[in-house]
Amino acid sequence: MTRRSFRRTLGAAAASIAIAVAFIPGIASAHAVLDSSSPSASELLASSPKEIRLDFDEQVEATLGDIRVYDSEQHEVSIEKTVRSSSDLSIVTAAVPKLDNGVYVVVWRVVSADGHPVSGAFPFEIGTQSTGTSAALLEKVLNGTETSSTLRNPMSTLRLLGFLGLILLIGCVSLLWCSPLLGNSRVRKVLRYSSVFIAVSSLGLLLMQGPYTAGKSWGALFDSAIIGDVLQTRLGFALFIRSMCAVAWGIIALTATSSVSRRWRIGTVITTVLTIATFAGSGHQSAGTLPALFVPLDMIHLAGISTWVGALLVLAFISRVNDVENEAKRFSRMATWSMPLVVVTGVVQGLHLMGGISTITQSNFGKLLLLKTILVGAVVLLGAKARAQLRTGGFPSIAKVIRWESTLVVLVLAVTSLMVAQSPNSTARASISFSATKVQNGIVAELSVVPAVVGTAEVHVILSPPGGSLSPVKDVTVQFDLPSRNIPPIPVNMTEIGPNHWVGIVQFPYSGEWTMKARVSPAPNQTLLFTTDVTVQG
Template structure:
């Protein structure tokens, strides 16, 4: 190996390592995609008696076999529930509840959506009107420890990146290496010939790792849970787990095919490699974002074309980056470079068109695309592709006006940027395309007929926990403190009944508390003020939660 070739190989390996570390690091902040749509009991509800079961309804399909529902009482003691089972449809899960006494309770849940992402959350409810307590504080205490260890998410991200890189190198670079012929392979050297085998082995290892770490993440476990046979059994029964196991089997088949490809006629090798390769790419598309779109088969197919075009283009760049100058100067190398250039002219528009269509569908247009990590990384990927296309234009100019050997340095640059693009693509898969929760703080002055004034402020004004402050001015501007006050909220349009807001007195005529809004909508807020022991006033307002 020449000194220059060693530098190129070192640069490629460094790019792989750095990008893999980046992808693993971003995996630690993954937010999943399924969102809780409704629940029984309703969040913040007050019940006369405990519910016979907990039912969670989500906005997309979930893996019921990996669902976790836990119930905590006001002392943060866990209450035993029945094993979560699938509900009335693929979007719901339910668990039976034992008899409950009066008090505040917190439901903490964790599910895996059909696109392989894990989401968790919680809500509180109350049994008995005489019971009291801070539901949000209970949720905060009970939710500790419901997510996988950071090391699990890091290595799952690395496995995902290596999986994407190896499938691109195997199907893309491997294809172009086999098309070069035996004479070019002899000129290219051993490392060039062994690239498909190395990529196939890496695909096997990364697929096994993805299955193991997906299981550990789904059960909110540690690295040791990745090697637990019981976790394997739970994961294997899910759609995502089955696809990952299928990828392992297909990767093993590709290792075998690479090992015997020289002994197979082209008429047999090409169709077999095409079918196995297509099925392998399907396992990537079917566990990602396209699986949550409708109709799912159409968008999975669009993503499949996207990945196939990336493999042909970026995989070819990896192969040509490892090709020595002598091989590029040879007639066989020059002819292969020209064939690749023609194919790239087809693959690049496919990459752009399918990528653009997926982005438009997932983001529901382009509005607010910079508001999410997913959108920002998509824009980074677009910028990198633009740079890559500019360099590719220079490579094509050199190929047509000079020689294949003259474009060697530009091909190196293209390959390095291509590795980073694959890393960004692997990171994008782990991020939710949904817009972030928007907040709209609320401040309003309410007046009763007798002259009572209430200044209400609520923030941050979003789905989830909010802080409310109420300052009262009794009739006539009196400074005399009121006898007491209570508050309640409801969402009539959403079928959510009235639930109390826990308030505490901060000072004369100043009350504060926490209120949780489980969903967006026009919430009705009612204040019941005991002005004097004999006089009660009610003030009502509508609080919009985006």
């Protein structure tokens, strides 16, 4: 690769990234968000509902989720099993028995199409008059029922093992496609071990996915009912197909020789495409907007990174005991086109999931994406140095650089496996409620949002003067806007449920720093504005 062609490649990558930065922010993606419910949040019903109905903004899996109802004593009410609508895959329901008058809290959990659990809660009341205690009960129930599985870290390790197996397999066959080293014992060992990596990763994730999404632990690992539920999901089906691909890879590894047949090559290509499809078809892009565009783009990204960094790892491994001068030159040619391809497709996908570069530091996913980009940049620089040295000094001159590249590549894979476990729009949860006290013209406003998370939330505005009484205010209006995403103000319909106690419901589509504006009219021709920033978590 000449210096001039390298500059052209780098320029093309930079131009593509600039185009992505300019146009991708308009097509943001997120995990499932509750659009509406019946009963609606904080609704006052005259009689008991027949069912709990949840309608989301995208398809969800109900087999691993559930809907639970708690009464005013925080006791769980026995209801029917949660089912998904056959006519609308974004709706789940659960039939309930006849409920007595009182306050109830619905706690729900579903699974997004990409396998990530999504949960939420909201209160409702039955009777003729609101008690005003729904927000307090909601927070008590959430604090008492919030659970997390101990399987998150083991699953991240298995994802890393799966990614490593994928790139080693594809990198090995792409680098040595026409090389007599394909039948080398060291190369066949790489293929066999990588096949085992894929098998262990897919089967382990298949067993852990159910307990993880249900908030359970190791004891539910071999629960046949849970495994059956997982297999009915998109992710479960993909993991099953991937495990079958692992068997095919094992056969490919056992039959690899220095001169392979045409049938072997065809089988390898088919297995490669299927394996990559199981990763792309069950990841973040499959559950986002424009999946018909971004799932194939993700497949191209995975193929590119496998032929780049996978081939690099294989080259570093086999170079210790083999003459790899020709293979090193082939790798240099492969990296010339795969490197910019990986960078551009990775940036485009990241911006698509994040909804723009302005939100990259607002979530764990974005921070990991930033770290991955820095590491990939370091690999690119080392690769450019290695290719320059290869032209003048041969492979021995770049052996040390390749070892450093390989180390960084492993770190990139580790970060990637952590990113899969994160929601692109989630932030670390510090508290499930928000409250602030503001004072204007001697009037104290208690502003609260419960829970302050993506999805349905209850908004309260309680007004009082310091040390005195306040006549009923004429009107209260509330709106939220998210400046970082240029989202127009979201109005909240407020209802008075007690003396100067107003409540409303808002749907937060994204996490971030939202601006809350409450306009209060204590008297005719008088309006007070209370403003505060609300941190909404994923």
